[in-house]
Amino acid sequence: MAxxxxxxxxxxxxSDDVRAVLEPVLHQGFATDVAFHRARGLPGGREQVLWLHHLVNGAVLDAITIPVHPGSKVGEVVARAASKLTA
Structure with a gap:
């Protein structure tokens, strides 16, 4: 799915047609993630959720294509970075 x-x-x-359908879905998904983050009392806020989105999207791209560093374990890198971003 990723x-x-x-x-x-x-x-x-x-394609403007694809954009018109996909853009609201992405925006709503992000807003939902921010609301979840706040409702759970997690550290940080909207900006940190945005950072986490970029972090995860990059990790997904690395995991399903050619990794920038083949020896790294993407899940571990993401977990460490997410922990630092929300500390």
Whole structure:
């Protein structure tokens, strides 16, 4: 599913029709994640959730394509970074 979402996001840069459908879904998903973060009393706020999104999206891309550092364990790197971002 992650690969399909990446493909859709790439296609949305080329097609206004795809963008019109996908953009509200992505925006609502982000808003839902921010609300969840706040409701659980997790440290940080909207900006930290945005950082986490970028972190995870990069990790997913690395996991399903050619990794930038083949020896690293993406899950462990994400966990360490997320812990530091929300400390």
């Amino acid at each position: 690969a399909a979402l990446i493909e859709l996001r790439l296609e949305a840069t080329r």
